Amino acid sequence: MPRTPLPIGTWGEISTRTLKTTKNHKPLKHLAHARFRDHDGKVRAVTATGTTKTAARTALLLKLQNRARTNHSGDLSTNHKINHLLDLWEKRFEGLVADGTRSPTTLGTYRRSLKNHVRPAIGELHIGEATTQRLDTVLTSIKQHAGAPTARTCRAIISGAMKLAVRYGALTINPAREVDTIETKPKNPPRALTTKEVTLLQKTLTADGHALQADLPDLVTFMLGTGVRIGEALAVLWHQVNLEADKVEITHTIARPPGEGLIRKTTKSRTGERVLSLPTWATTSLRARYATDTEPDAPIFPNSIGGYRDPSNTRRALRTALSPVASTARRELGQTLRALRRQKRLSRKQAAHILGWPQTRLELIETGRLKPTHPLISSLAKTYSIDLDNSPDLLTQLSEATKPSESDKLAWIRSHALRKTTATALDDAGHTARQIADQLGQAKVSLTQDTYLHRQPANPAAAQALEHAFDDPDLI
Structure with missing residues (x-):
C-alpha cells in the first residue's frame, strides 16, 4: 500500500x-x-x-x-516587499480598466497616490510587516500632510492590496480592515443656483469675451437643461441629438488617462447611459448651433479645430470666467505682488512656506481669483520686506481690488454646481429621488439625496399636515 x-x-x-x-x-x-x-x-x-x-x-x-503561506503560484509570500504586492494589485486594476468595469481616470488617481504617498511610506516593508498599527500611523500622517481625501484614496489602495495578499495566501487577515476610519468635518450642504443667480450667470458669461471664445454660454445652458457631467456634455455627438423630438442620448464621456491623451469612453456604469428630454430653451440653443453641413459624428461642443475638448481646460475656463476678476484691479494687484515676489527671488513654494500658507492661496492671490483684504496683503508684503501702510501705490491698488463686484456672487460656482441646480429644480417640481438619480445617471439614490439636492430651510407644508393630524381639541 x-x-x-x-x-x-x-x-x-x-x-x-x-x-x-x-x-x-x-x-x-x-x-x-x-x-x-x-x-x-x-x-x-x-x-x-x-x-x-x-x-x-x-x-x-x-x-x-x-x-x-506562499500563494499557489509561488509569487507572493510574507517575505516579499509591499512594492511587489502593489505591482500585482496595479496590474489587476489595469485589467479591470481594460474590461470596462473601472474608469481610466480612477486608475490615474490611484497611480498618483501610489507614486506620491503609498510606495514612499510602505513600499520597502515586507508584507508580513504591514500591521494594522503601522498602516494606521502611515494613513494618519498622509491625512495630516496631504488631506483627508488623499488619505481615503490611499486607504482604499492599501486595503485592496492587502485583500489581494489574503487571497494569494501571503496573509491570513487584512490588516487594513481595522484601520481607523478617516473622518473629516462635515461637508457644506449641497448648494444650487437660485433663479436670480442663473440669470446673472448667463448675463456674465454672455458679456465676457473670453467666456464667449471658450464657448461657455451654450455649454452652461446645455448642462443646466440636462444635469449631465461636463465630460458627458463634451462627448455628445450631433447624431445623438434629436432636435425635432427634443431628445439627447448620453453614452460616453471625455477623459484624459495619463499617457493616452483625450479619449471618448463609455460612461461610468450602465446607469450613465440614458436618453434625456430637453427643455425647449436648451433645444433652441442647440438648434442655433446646428448647421446643415455639420458632420453627424462631430461633437456638439468642439474645440477650436473641431475635435474633443479637454474637460480640465473647460473647467479652468469656467473658473476664470466666474472668479472675482471682474475686478481688473484684482488682477493688476496680483501681478504687482508676483513681481515683488520675483524681485525677492522667491518661488511660490518658498513664499508660501515662509507665510505658513498653502501654495494655492498664494496662486489665487497672484492670479486675482481671491478677494484680497488688508491683513492678507499686509502679511504678504511684509514677507517681501515692504511696509504696506507706507506704500501709497500698493495701497491704492488694494483699495480698488477690495471694492465689491457683481461677479463675486458667482465666484463659488463650479461645473458640478450646475448638476446640483438641475437636481434641485427637479426636486422642487416634485420629482422623486429615483427619477432625479436617473436623470443624473447615478445608480445610488442616496448619493443623489445627500450630495446633489439643495436642503430646504423649512417645509411649509409640515405645519399644515401636523395640524390636520393632531386637530383634536383635547390635545390643546
Missing part, C-alpha cells in the same frame, strides 16, 4: 545533524532538515542552520511556516 502523501503546504519530520565541529569535536553548527510539499504538488527539501540544534530547528520551522 503506497504511503499517504503530505498535504500541500505541510512538511514531514524535522531531523537535525551536526554540520561543523571544533578540533575538540565540539559542535559549532547544526543543520535542520525537512521535506516540504509545495503548492505545485512537488516535495522539496528545506534546510536551515543554527549554532545549536534548537536554533536550527526554530529557524527551519519559521522558514516552513512562511513557505506554507
Whole structure:
C-alpha cells in the first residue's frame, strides 16, 4: 500500500545533524532538515542552520511556516516587499480598466497616490510587516500632510492590496480592515443656483469675451437643461441629438488617462447611459448651433479645430470666467505682488512656506481669483520686506481690488454646481429621488439625496399636515 502523501503546504519530520565541529569535536553548527510539499504538488527539501540544534530547528520551522503561506503560484509570500504586492494589485486594476468595469481616470488617481504617498511610506516593508498599527500611523500622517481625501484614496489602495495578499495566501487577515476610519468635518450642504443667480450667470458669461471664445454660454445652458457631467456634455455627438423630438442620448464621456491623451469612453456604469428630454430653451440653443453641413459624428461642443475638448481646460475656463476678476484691479494687484515676489527671488513654494500658507492661496492671490483684504496683503508684503501702510501705490491698488463686484456672487460656482441646480429644480417640481438619480445617471439614490439636492430651510407644508393630524381639541 503506497504511503499517504503530505498535504500541500505541510512538511514531514524535522531531523537535525551536526554540520561543523571544533578540533575538540565540539559542535559549532547544526543543520535542520525537512521535506516540504509545495503548492505545485512537488516535495522539496528545506534546510536551515543554527549554532545549536534548537536554533536550527526554530529557524527551519519559521522558514516552513512562511513557505506554507506562499500563494499557489509561488509569487507572493510574507517575505516579499509591499512594492511587489502593489505591482500585482496595479496590474489587476489595469485589467479591470481594460474590461470596462473601472474608469481610466480612477486608475490615474490611484497611480498618483501610489507614486506620491503609498510606495514612499510602505513600499520597502515586507508584507508580513504591514500591521494594522503601522498602516494606521502611515494613513494618519498622509491625512495630516496631504488631506483627508488623499488619505481615503490611499486607504482604499492599501486595503485592496492587502485583500489581494489574503487571497494569494501571503496573509491570513487584512490588516487594513481595522484601520481607523478617516473622518473629516462635515461637508457644506449641497448648494444650487437660485433663479436670480442663473440669470446673472448667463448675463456674465454672455458679456465676457473670453467666456464667449471658450464657448461657455451654450455649454452652461446645455448642462443646466440636462444635469449631465461636463465630460458627458463634451462627448455628445450631433447624431445623438434629436432636435425635432427634443431628445439627447448620453453614452460616453471625455477623459484624459495619463499617457493616452483625450479619449471618448463609455460612461461610468450602465446607469450613465440614458436618453434625456430637453427643455425647449436648451433645444433652441442647440438648434442655433446646428448647421446643415455639420458632420453627424462631430461633437456638439468642439474645440477650436473641431475635435474633443479637454474637460480640465473647460473647467479652468469656467473658473476664470466666474472668479472675482471682474475686478481688473484684482488682477493688476496680483501681478504687482508676483513681481515683488520675483524681485525677492522667491518661488511660490518658498513664499508660501515662509507665510505658513498653502501654495494655492498664494496662486489665487497672484492670479486675482481671491478677494484680497488688508491683513492678507499686509502679511504678504511684509514677507517681501515692504511696509504696506507706507506704500501709497500698493495701497491704492488694494483699495480698488477690495471694492465689491457683481461677479463675486458667482465666484463659488463650479461645473458640478450646475448638476446640483438641475437636481434641485427637479426636486422642487416634485420629482422623486429615483427619477432625479436617473436623470443624473447615478445608480445610488442616496448619493443623489445627500450630495446633489439643495436642503430646504423649512417645509411649509409640515405645519399644515401636523395640524390636520393632531386637530383634536383635547390635545390643546
